[in-house]
Amino acid sequence: MERRHDLDWVRVCAFGLLVLYHVGMYYVTWDWHVKSPQAGSVLEPFMLLTNPWRLSLLFLVSGAASAFLLTKQPKGFLGSRSWRLLLPLIFGMLVIVPPQAYYELLDSRYPGGYQDGYLSFWGRYLAGDSTFCDDDGCLILPTWNHLWFVAYLWVYTVAIWLLDRLAPKASGSLGRWLAARLSGWGVLLWPIVVLAAVRVALVDRFESTHALVDDWYNHAQYFSVFLLGFLMARAAGFWEALQRFRWISLTLAASSYGFIIWYFYASGYGETNPPPDALRAVQRAIWGMNQWCGIAAIFGFAFRFRHADSAALRYLVPAVFPVYILHQTVIVVAAYNLKPFAIAPSHEGPLLVALTFVICFGGYEIIRRARWLRPLFGLKIGLRQMKTARVLPVPEA
Numbered sequence: 133m134e135r136r137h138d139l140d141w142v143r144v145c146a147f148g149l150l151v152l153y154h155v156g157m158y159y160v161t162w163d164w165h166v167k168s169p170q171a172g173s174v175l176e177p178f179m180l181l182t183n184p185w186r187l188s189l190l191f192l193v194s195g196a197a198s199a200f201l202l203t204k205q206p207k208g209f210l211g212s213r214s215w216r217l218l219l220p221l222i223f224g225m226l227v228i229v230p231p232q233a234y235y236e237l238l239d240s241r242y243p244g245g246y247q248d249g250y251l252s253f254w255g256r257y258l259a260g261d262s263t264f265c266d267d268d269g270c271l272i273l274p275t276w277n278h279l280w281f282v283a284y285l286w287v288y289t290v291a292i293w294l295l296d297r298l299a300p301k302a303s304g305s306l307g308r309w310l311a312a313r314l315s316g317w318g319v320l321l322w323p324i325v326v327l328a329a330v331r332v333a334l335v336d337r338f339e340s341t342h343a344l345v346d347d348w349y350n351h352a353q354y355f356s357v358f359l360l361g362f363l364m365a366r367a368a369g370f371w372e373a374l375q376r377f378r379w380i381s382l383t384l385a386a387s388s389y390g391f392i393i394w395y396f397y398a399s400g401y402g403e404t405n406p407p408p409d410a411l412r413a414v415q416r417a418i419w420g421m422n423q424w425c426g427i428a429a430i431f432g433f434a435f436r437f438r439h440a441d442s443a444a445l446r447y448l449v450p451a452v453f454p455v456y457i458l459h460q461t462v463i464v465v466a467a468y469n470l471k472p473f474a475i476a477p478s479h480e481g482p483l484l485v486a487l488t489f490v491i492c493f494g495g496y497e498i499i500r501r502a503r504w505l506r507p508l509f510g511l512k513i514g515l516r517q518m519k520t521a522r523v524l525p526v527p528e529a
Contacts, residue, residue, distance in 0.1 A: 195361025
């Protein structure tokens with residue numbers, strides 16, 4: 133089966149964008165693990181440019197990749213995916229994520245401040261200590277923080293594996309039914325309808341928690357696009373339709389983004405002056421439109437690169453997962469320790485981005501050469517892959 137290099141490029145760029153987004157979270161007023169003393173709302177409109185679609189985009193790519201992998205390795209699919217998702221998740225929660233919680237504690241209003249050092253904190257983290265509280269709440273330990281994506285991805289992977297094993301004919305019929313409706317204008321209309329309806333119906337009822345068991349709005353949107361990617365992975369008409377409507381998708385994404393910015397930053401509505409219920413519902417529906425049209429435009433323009441293999445891509449594809457696992461811890465630790473230097477955000481922000489990429493890719497260079505580290509970061513450990521990695525890594529979904 134020919135590899136879809138456009139999906140590889142989208143995945144690489146989306147995870148790169150995630151690094152920029154998480155650096156931005158340090159400087160905006162939204163809640164995050166550590167906050168800049170100069171945090172404000174200046175970057176928030178730029179953050180909202182990607183907010184509706186960036187994670188859905190990753191789940192759709194993951195769904196398509198799962199379809200290709202299941203076709204390639206039907207018998208060992210679930211075991212292989214579980215090994216390459218759950219082992220990094222567990223290792224990440226025990227080793228990679230704890231520094232984020234530690235610096236979040238140092239940056240909090242914990243009574244008297246925390247003085248016992250990291251190793252003492254790590255022991256209490258592993259023990260599930262629930263006493264790290266301030267006036268804003270308590271740390272929930274242990275935690276997966278940004279690795280929630282991996283947990284959700286594994287659960288969705290199990291779901292599509294069960295669908296394929298228990299009802300293969302139904303899966304195939306559903307895929308053909310969807311492909312027939314998503315090969316023309318329906319490629320824009322029906323996903324917009326679904327995502328808009330999900331947001332209007334659920335976003336007010338289910339707060340985004342990333343805790344898996346109570347995150348029903350996120351499950352409704354993310355599993356929907358994951359399943360769509362899985363079912364449409366080999367539907368040529370779907371991808372060709374996205375390419376045909378790419379400019380329309382981009383226009384709708386840009387216009388809906390303009391409305392979202394007006395609603396949140398120029399309309400005058402807020403907590404003290406809530407908008408009418410009808411306008412709030414319209415905003416949520418337009419959010420859903422922006423969510424799908426942003427994704428559709430990206431895949432539409434990327435489709436022409438489906439044959440665009442390169443040495444850079446073959447290096448970056450296997451690097452994505454280790455860099456993703458490392459990046460938020462690097463950002464949190466670097467940001468907190470840069471505070472005493474009081475660097476202006478206009479200089480500190482680019483410095484944080486550069487440090488994050490340099491440290492994460494430096495870490496990847498170590499990880500890919502160490503046989504015992506590779507599975508902890510989701511990389512294959514076979515002898516052939518080890519030999520290839522010394523020169524150029526083979527692509528890994």
